[in-house]
Amino acid sequence: MKILGLSAHYHDSAAALVIDGVPVAVVQEERLSRKKNDAAFPLKAIEWCLEQAKLEPEELDAVVFYEKPMLKFERILTSALRAFPKSWSSFPKAMKNSLGEKLWVKGIISSHLGIPGSKIFFTEHHQAHAAAAFLTQPAKRAAILTADGVGEWATLSVGVGEKMDDGRVAIKLLRELHFPHSLGMLYSTFTAFLGFEVNEGEYKVMGLASYGKPEYVDQVRQVISPEKNGAFSLHLDFFDFHTTAKRSYSEKFVQLFGKPRAPHEPLDPTTPEGARYANVAASVQRVLEDTLVEITKSLHEETGESVLCFGGGVALNGVANGRILRESGFSEMYVPCSPGDAGCALGAALYADRIFFKNPHVDFPDHPYWGPSVDPEELAAVASEDGLPIETVASDDALLDRTVDLLASDKIVGWMDGPCELGPRALGNRSILAAPHTVAMKDRLNKEIKYREEFRPFAPAVPIEVAGEYFELPPGGARLGAFMSGVFPVKPEWRDKLAAITHVDGTARVQTVERDKAPKFYALLEKYGKKTGIPILLNTSFNLAGEPIVTRAVEGYSTLRRCGIDVVIAGRYIVSKKPSHAVMPTDGGTS
Amino acid sequence: MTVETTPSREPQDAHKPVRSGDAHLRIVGAAGLDRILRPLHRWVWSDARRRGEKLLKFAQTEADGGRDIARAAERTHDALLRRLYLRHALDEQRHANLFRTRGRAILREVGQKREDGDATFDGNFFSPGERGLDDLQVDEESEGSLLAFLHLSEKAAARRFAVYQEVLEVDPVTRDVFVDVLKDEAFHMNYTLSQLKRVEPKKAGWRLWWARLTRLWKGYLRIASAIANVMGGIVLAVQYFVILPIFALMAKRSAKKELPGWAPARDGGERSLRSQY
Ligand SMILES: [Fe+2]
Ligand SMILES: [Fe+2]
Ligand SMILES: [Fe+2]
Numbered sequence: 001m002k003i004l005g006l007s008a009h010y011h012d013s014a015a016a017l018v019i020d021g022v023p024v025a026v027v028q029e030e031r032l033s034r035k036k037n038d039a040a041f042p043l044k045a046i047e048w049c050l051e052q053a054k055l056e057p058e059e060l061d062a063v064v065f066y067e068k069p070m071l072k073f074e075r076i077l078t079s080a081l082r083a084f085p086k087s088w089s090s091f092p093k094a095m096k097n098s099l100g101e102k103l104w105v106k107g108i109i110s111s112h113l114g115i116p117g118s119k120i121f122f123t124e125h126h127q128a129h130a131a132a133a134f135l136t137q138p139a140k141r142a143a144i145l146t147a148d149g150v151g152e153w154a155t156l157s158v159g160v161g162e163k164m165d166d167g168r169v170a171i172k173l174l175r176e177l178h179f180p181h182s183l184g185m186l187y188s189t190f191t192a193f194l195g196f197e198v199n200e201g202e203y204k205v206m207g208l209a210s211y212g213k214p215e216y217v218d219q220v221r222q223v224i225s226p227e228k229n230g231a232f233s234l235h236l237d238f239f240d241f242h243t244t245a246k247r248s249y250s251e252k253f254v255q256l257f258g259k260p261r262a263p264h265e266p267l268d269p270t271t272p273e274g275a276r277y278a279n280v281a282a283s284v285q286r287v288l289e290d291t292l293v294e295i296t297k298s299l300h301e302e303t304g305e306s307v308l309c310f311g312g313g314v315a316l317n318g319v320a321n322g323r324i325l326r327e328s329g330f331s332e333m334y335v336p337c338s339p340g341d342a343g344c345a346l347g348a349a350l351y352a353d354r355i356f357f358k359n360p361h362v363d364f365p366d367h368p369y370w371g372p373s374v375d376p377e378e379l380a381a382v383a384s385e386d387g388l389p390i391e392t393v394a395s396d397d398a399l400l401d402r403t404v405d406l407l408a409s410d411k412i413v414g415w416m417d418g419p420c421e422l423g424p425r426a427l428g429n430r431s432i433l434a435a436p437h438t439v440a441m442k443d444r445l446n447k448e449i450k451y452r453e454e455f456r457p458f459a460p461a462v463p464i465e466v467a468g469e470y471f472e473l474p475p476g477g478a479r480l481g482a483f484m485s486g487v488f489p490v491k492p493e494w495r496d497k498l499a500a501i502t503h504v505d506g507t508a509r510v511q512t513v514e515r516d517k518a519p520k521f522y523a524l525l526e527k528y529g530k531k532t533g534i535p536i537l538l539n540t541s542f543n544l545a546g547e548p549i550v551t552r553a554v555e556g557y558s559t560l561r562r563c564g565i566d567v568v569i570a571g572r573y574i575v576s577k578k579p580s581h582a583v584m585p586t587d588g589g590t591s
Numbered sequence: 592m593t594v595e596t597t598p599s600r601e602p603q604d605a606h607k608p609v610r611s612g613d614a615h616l617r618i619v620g621a622a623g624l625d626r627i628l629r630p631l632h633r634w635v636w637s638d639a640r641r642r643g644e645k646l647l648k649f650a651q652t653e654a655d656g657g658r659d660i661a662r663a664a665e666r667t668h669d670a671l672l673r674r675l676y677l678r679h680a681l682d683e684q685r686h687a688n689l690f691r692t693r694g695r696a697i698l699r700e701v702g703q704k705r706e707d708g709d710a711t712f713d714g715n716f717f718s719p720g721e722r723g724l725d726d727l728q729v730d731e732e733s734e735g736s737l738l739a740f741l742h743l744s745e746k747a748a749a750r751r752f753a754v755y756q757e758v759l760e761v762d763p764v765t766r767d768v769f770v771d772v773l774k775d776e777a778f779h780m781n782y783t784l785s786q787l788k789r790v791e792p793k794k795a796g797w798r799l800w801w802a803r804l805t806r807l808w809k810g811y812l813r814i815a816s817a818i819a820n821v822m823g824g825i826v827l828a829v830q831y832f833v834i835l836p837i838f839a840l841m842a843k844r845s846a847k848k849e850l851p852g853w854a855p856a857r858d859g860g861e862r863s864l865r866s867q868y
Contacts, residue, residue: 033730034662070867082841082846085832092827096820106867121864124857157856173856181851227852264647264695356864385670547658554665561677561685562661 001359002059004049005349006064006109007116007128008041009102011199012342014422015045015408016370016490017053018349021362026370026422029342030548031113034555037200038548039109041101042187042345048372057113058268064352066344067125069105071152073098075179083243086502087483090244091399101280121356123348125151126312129339133311134161135354137334137366143305144171145296148312148340149199149290156183167360169358171351171578180242181233183288183314189239189248190284194277195261205317207456209285211269212278219256220287225482230295267453274302289320296328307332311347315339316424318509319488325476325486336425337368346370346422367517368483371420372551376571379416379553383575396520399572404527405565406574407435409536412449414542414568416556417520420549425484426541427511428461428521430549430556434500436460436538442500445538448564451545457503459484463525464512470494470536471510481512500538511539577586625754631717633758640702642765646694650687657683662729663737669790672734675782682775736790739802742783749776 005016005400008029016026027049029035029042050057076098080087087094101108106120123131129146140163147156159173179185182562187205199321223238238256239247254260261267261277268274296308308330315321315335325333336343353359383390392401394426406413413433420430432449434441434514436458446452462470472489480486487509490502501508515522541551542556544563550556560568562578567576625632636642657680664676732740752773759766788795857863 034658034665064864068867074868078842081835081839081842084835084843088828088831091831091835092824095827096823123864154856159856175853176856177852178854179850229853231852233851262698264691264698266695352864382670382673386674413781544652547661552665556675558661558665558680561664562681 001061001351001357002055003054003057003349003353003357004046004060005066005128005345005347005352006042006046007341007345007348008334009039010040010341012037012340013039013045014342014345015042016346016349017049017055018346018353019053021353021359021413022364023346023349023370026346026421027051027372028338028548030422031371031551034548036546036548040373041112042244043112046113051281057115057198058118058289060113060115060132060134062119062121062352063109063113063115064121064123064348065105065109066123066128066341066348068122069103073103075153076149079179079242085374086243089142089471090246092519093245096328101404116118121352124154125344125529126154126157126173126176127171127351128344129156129311130159130161130309130347131351131354132172132336132343133315133339135350135361136336136364136386137171137309138363139303139307139309139332139334142307142334143299143303143311143330144173144290145299145310146312147183147292147310148315149188150179150182152179155179155181155185156295156312156314158295160303160305163361163469168358169354169361170504171355171524176241177231180236180239181290183232184312185239185241185248186234187239187284187288187314187317189253190280193253193257193260194281195263195265195267197263200274202313203316204453204456205281206285207453208267208269208278208318209281209319210503210507211455212275212280212282214283214286215279216257216556219285220283222256224287224291226291227293230298232291239405240489242368244269250287259591266575267455268588269455285317285319287318288314289323290442290514292320292324296324298328300329306330307334309336311336311339311343313340315485318485319507320472321480322477322486322488322507325480326474330476333480333486334391335480336423337421337427337483339485340424343423345529346419354358355580364519366482368421368423368425369419369518370422373419374416374429374551374553374556374570376416376553376573378530379557379570380573382554382557383573388578389576391576393572393574396572399569399574400520400524403433403524403569404531407433407528408440408466410435410530411563411566413444414550414556414560414565416542416553416568416570420551423483424541425459425511426539426549428513428518428539430542430551431461431539434538434540435532436498436501436536437534441538443519444564445540449544450540451558455504457507457509458501458538458540459511460498460501460536461511461513461521461525462536463522463529464514466529466535467512469536470498471508475512478512481510482514484509484511486510494534497534498536501536625750629754629758632754636755636758637761639697639762643694643697643701646690646697646765646768650691650694653683653690654687656727657681657687657853659727659729660741667734668728669734672786672790675786679779679782680777686775687773689768689772693765697762697765701711735787735794735801738783738787738790740805742780742799743786743802743806745776745780745783749773749780752776790866834852 003018008016013029017024027045030038032048048371076094077125078090080094106117109120126146134142134144142161144161145160154176157173157176163169187202191201191205192198194205209213209282223235226232238250238253257280258276269278272385316339322333354361380390393402415431415433417429421427424481440460446454464478467473470491472491477486477488487507489506490498490508495502496508513522515524525529525535525537528537541549546558550559556568567574660676660683661680664673667673752769756766756769
């Protein structure tokens with residue numbers, strides 16, 4: 001059976017092709033359109049997915065959209081009605097926004113793909129999140145938690161999943177919390193208050209939190225209060241996201257937490273003002289963690305399961321994940337490589353396959369590498385046209401040796417290998433790699449490549465077997481680290497030697513690398529360990545600020561040309577910058 | 592420790608372009624409408640806070656523009672164009688940094704931003720940034736039409752920046768930023784034209800006319816859709832106050848009945864995947 005899953009229109013749109021129960025191709029639209037967080041209907045992604053299987057759209061058995069558009073519209077309309085008359089200014093905008101293609105998804109799919117309406121299906125948003133979390137991992141049974149900003153009505157749901165011996169699959173969502181009571185919205189509100197971009201700057205809040213003390217926990221508890229069984233509700237007079245699109249927090253919120261930070265204001269946690277922002281960040285982070293721990297504890301008691309699958313945008317909070325793993329009672333925890341809405345494309349396709357069409361479960365490898373492959377020849381071609389030094393090595397082994405030499409001599413390497421990752425994290429196929437040892441390296445990456453805030457830490461990659469030697473991993477921690485989903489302490493004795501990846505609070509967002517999932521990257525780490533004594537590399541996504549992670553070789557090449565990366569590697573080619581005396585072209589034309 | 596929220600340094604290889612003196616400034620002297628509107632521009636740029644905020648907005652559009660040009664570099668099969676586009680992209684990246692640094696410095700001087708809803712009138716219609724109101728669809732254009740479009744858009748920007756620089760007597764530091772940026776813009780305007788002539792020697796003139804018409808058409812569409820948008824907004828707002836109150840009352844009542852905390856999950860039964868509700 002050939003099923004295409006789609007997510008679109010709100011955050012990251014994506015397409016996923018599942019054939020006979022196994023993902024064949026999954027890609028976010030942004031990786032092809034090159035527009036960060038592209039939310040447009042994912043035409044390029046669809047085209048690429050179909051191309052991989054040499055399929056025409058008519059050959060698809062089903063196209064599954066990741067949410068119910070009408071139900072979502074109902075929520076938007078109802079929210080506007082409930083906020084009457086405060087919502088008067090946002091109402092026209094909300095209606096114009098939803099009445100367009102967002103509401104007529106069926107027609108749009110049908111007209112773009114030329115398939116009949118009878119082949120078009122809709123999962124609920126949190127069903128897609130749940131399926132993306134449960135069906136992409138190996139455990140036979142698990143408790144499921146999903147949490148995000150909002151889908152249709154649900155903002156958080158809990159349930160259980162089971163893959164039975166006869167192949168049947170069950171995903172039963174037990175209960176849910178409804179908009180506007182939302183952990184994602186709570187965190188986003190603080191993200192906006194702290195002067196970061198919503199849906200983009202949430203991890204900055206998490207990074208900033210480490211610089212502060214949770215001194216505002218009591219105040220945060222005034223805006224969110226606990227309900228029975230770990231549930232919670234937001235006190236709506238502190239928020240405005242449900243009444244207007246202009247601002248997410250209300251005047252009362254400002255009275256409670258003080259003046260919001262303007263986006264352009266420099267942020268220095270050593271000044272009193274900066275410390276207040278860091279403390280506010282630490283406080284909302286603490287409350288988020290406490291709330292998730294409460295929910296997962298009671299879910300653990302209720303279901304008696306030992307594995308927790310966690311999906312939805314909130315699952316990107318690695319610090320909270322670390323605490324859930326330590327405190328909830330679950331001995332294993334799994335967060336998919338793309339817990340956010342892009343992953344819902346895959347989730348929706350798998351949900352339809354297993355639950356609706358009742359196809360038997362088929363195991364598939366739980367790696368993140370489902371996207372377009374890199375073509376090394378493309379890199380060699382553009383680099384040689386532009387007269388950049390290209391080194392060609394004879395074998396993979398030689399390539400790894402050469403790369404290790406470069407890394408050990410403090411070169412910053414743009415590394416492209418095989419198919420690109422699904423999800424927001426580069427996990428060794430489209431990564432910028434560097435030596436993890438010094439603060440100087442961290443500063444250089446921040447200033448010359450990432451152009452970003454110092455309070456956002458860089459992540460380390462380490463072979464899974466030895467991760468525990470360098471990081472304090474709770475049971476299940478190594479597993480959680482496969483997609484950089486957990487933040488764990490760096491062992492004190494290693495912090496000095498791992499200064500580029502150790503955050504101010506002594507932690508790191510560890511990626512544990514398995515040989516069978518990423519053989520080349522794993523071998524690179526091993527060889528680097530042999531040479532330097534520490535088999536760990538700094539791994540950050542291969543992109544510039546404001547751009548999606550690179551997909552094609554030529555995009556890696558253009559990144560090399562526009563920032564402080566020293567070399568780009570793909571296949572057996574190592575391309576380095578021209579010697580610095582080289583001049584950029586003036587006009588070579590004919591005027 | 593100071594934690595900057597954006598780059599404080601230029602990229603390593605953000606070479607300054609080779610310059611050929613003030614000839615560029617002459618080429619791009621303020622023209623036509625902008626000359627007439629100079630008093631208006633002067634007024635728009637006179638307020639320090641507005642100036643700071645505008646520069647930050649410009650920084651954003653320069654950075655976006657830089658990304659578009661980088662995209663053009665990744666797409667082209669013409670090695671010379673790729674090199675020029677890459678240099679162009681670096682220029683725009685540098686402009687973004689210049690504008691951002693200056694905008695921040697101004698805003699720091701004038702103090703905190705006011706609360707939302709009390710923003711200064713920003714006069715964007717009168718003084719848009721480099722890409723102005725043009726939007727570039729790199730992936731959809733052919734090489735020739737992209738170059739033609741870029742040429743016109745850079746030319747318009749260069750003229751605009753020339754006017755800003757002329758009306759910025761009050762703030763010599765910001766004026767110097769524009770003087771600096773303007774030299775690059777002149778280069779962008781020139782190379783796009785000469786490359787257009789190289790790439791499509793026969794069609795260059797036609798391409799330029801077509802690009803001009805397209806810009807006019809897009810401008811018309813923009814105005815038309817803005818008007819339609821306002822009208823639609825009025826109709827919806829009227830409906831809001833005339834039709835909705837009764838439903839609002841019902842919605843509020845039902846909201847009161849809703850208990851806080853968990854709700855049972857909707858049944859994920861078999862039929863439901865066909866339904867959009
Ligand atoms: Fe979601
Ligand atoms: Fe510019
Ligand atoms: Fe320019």
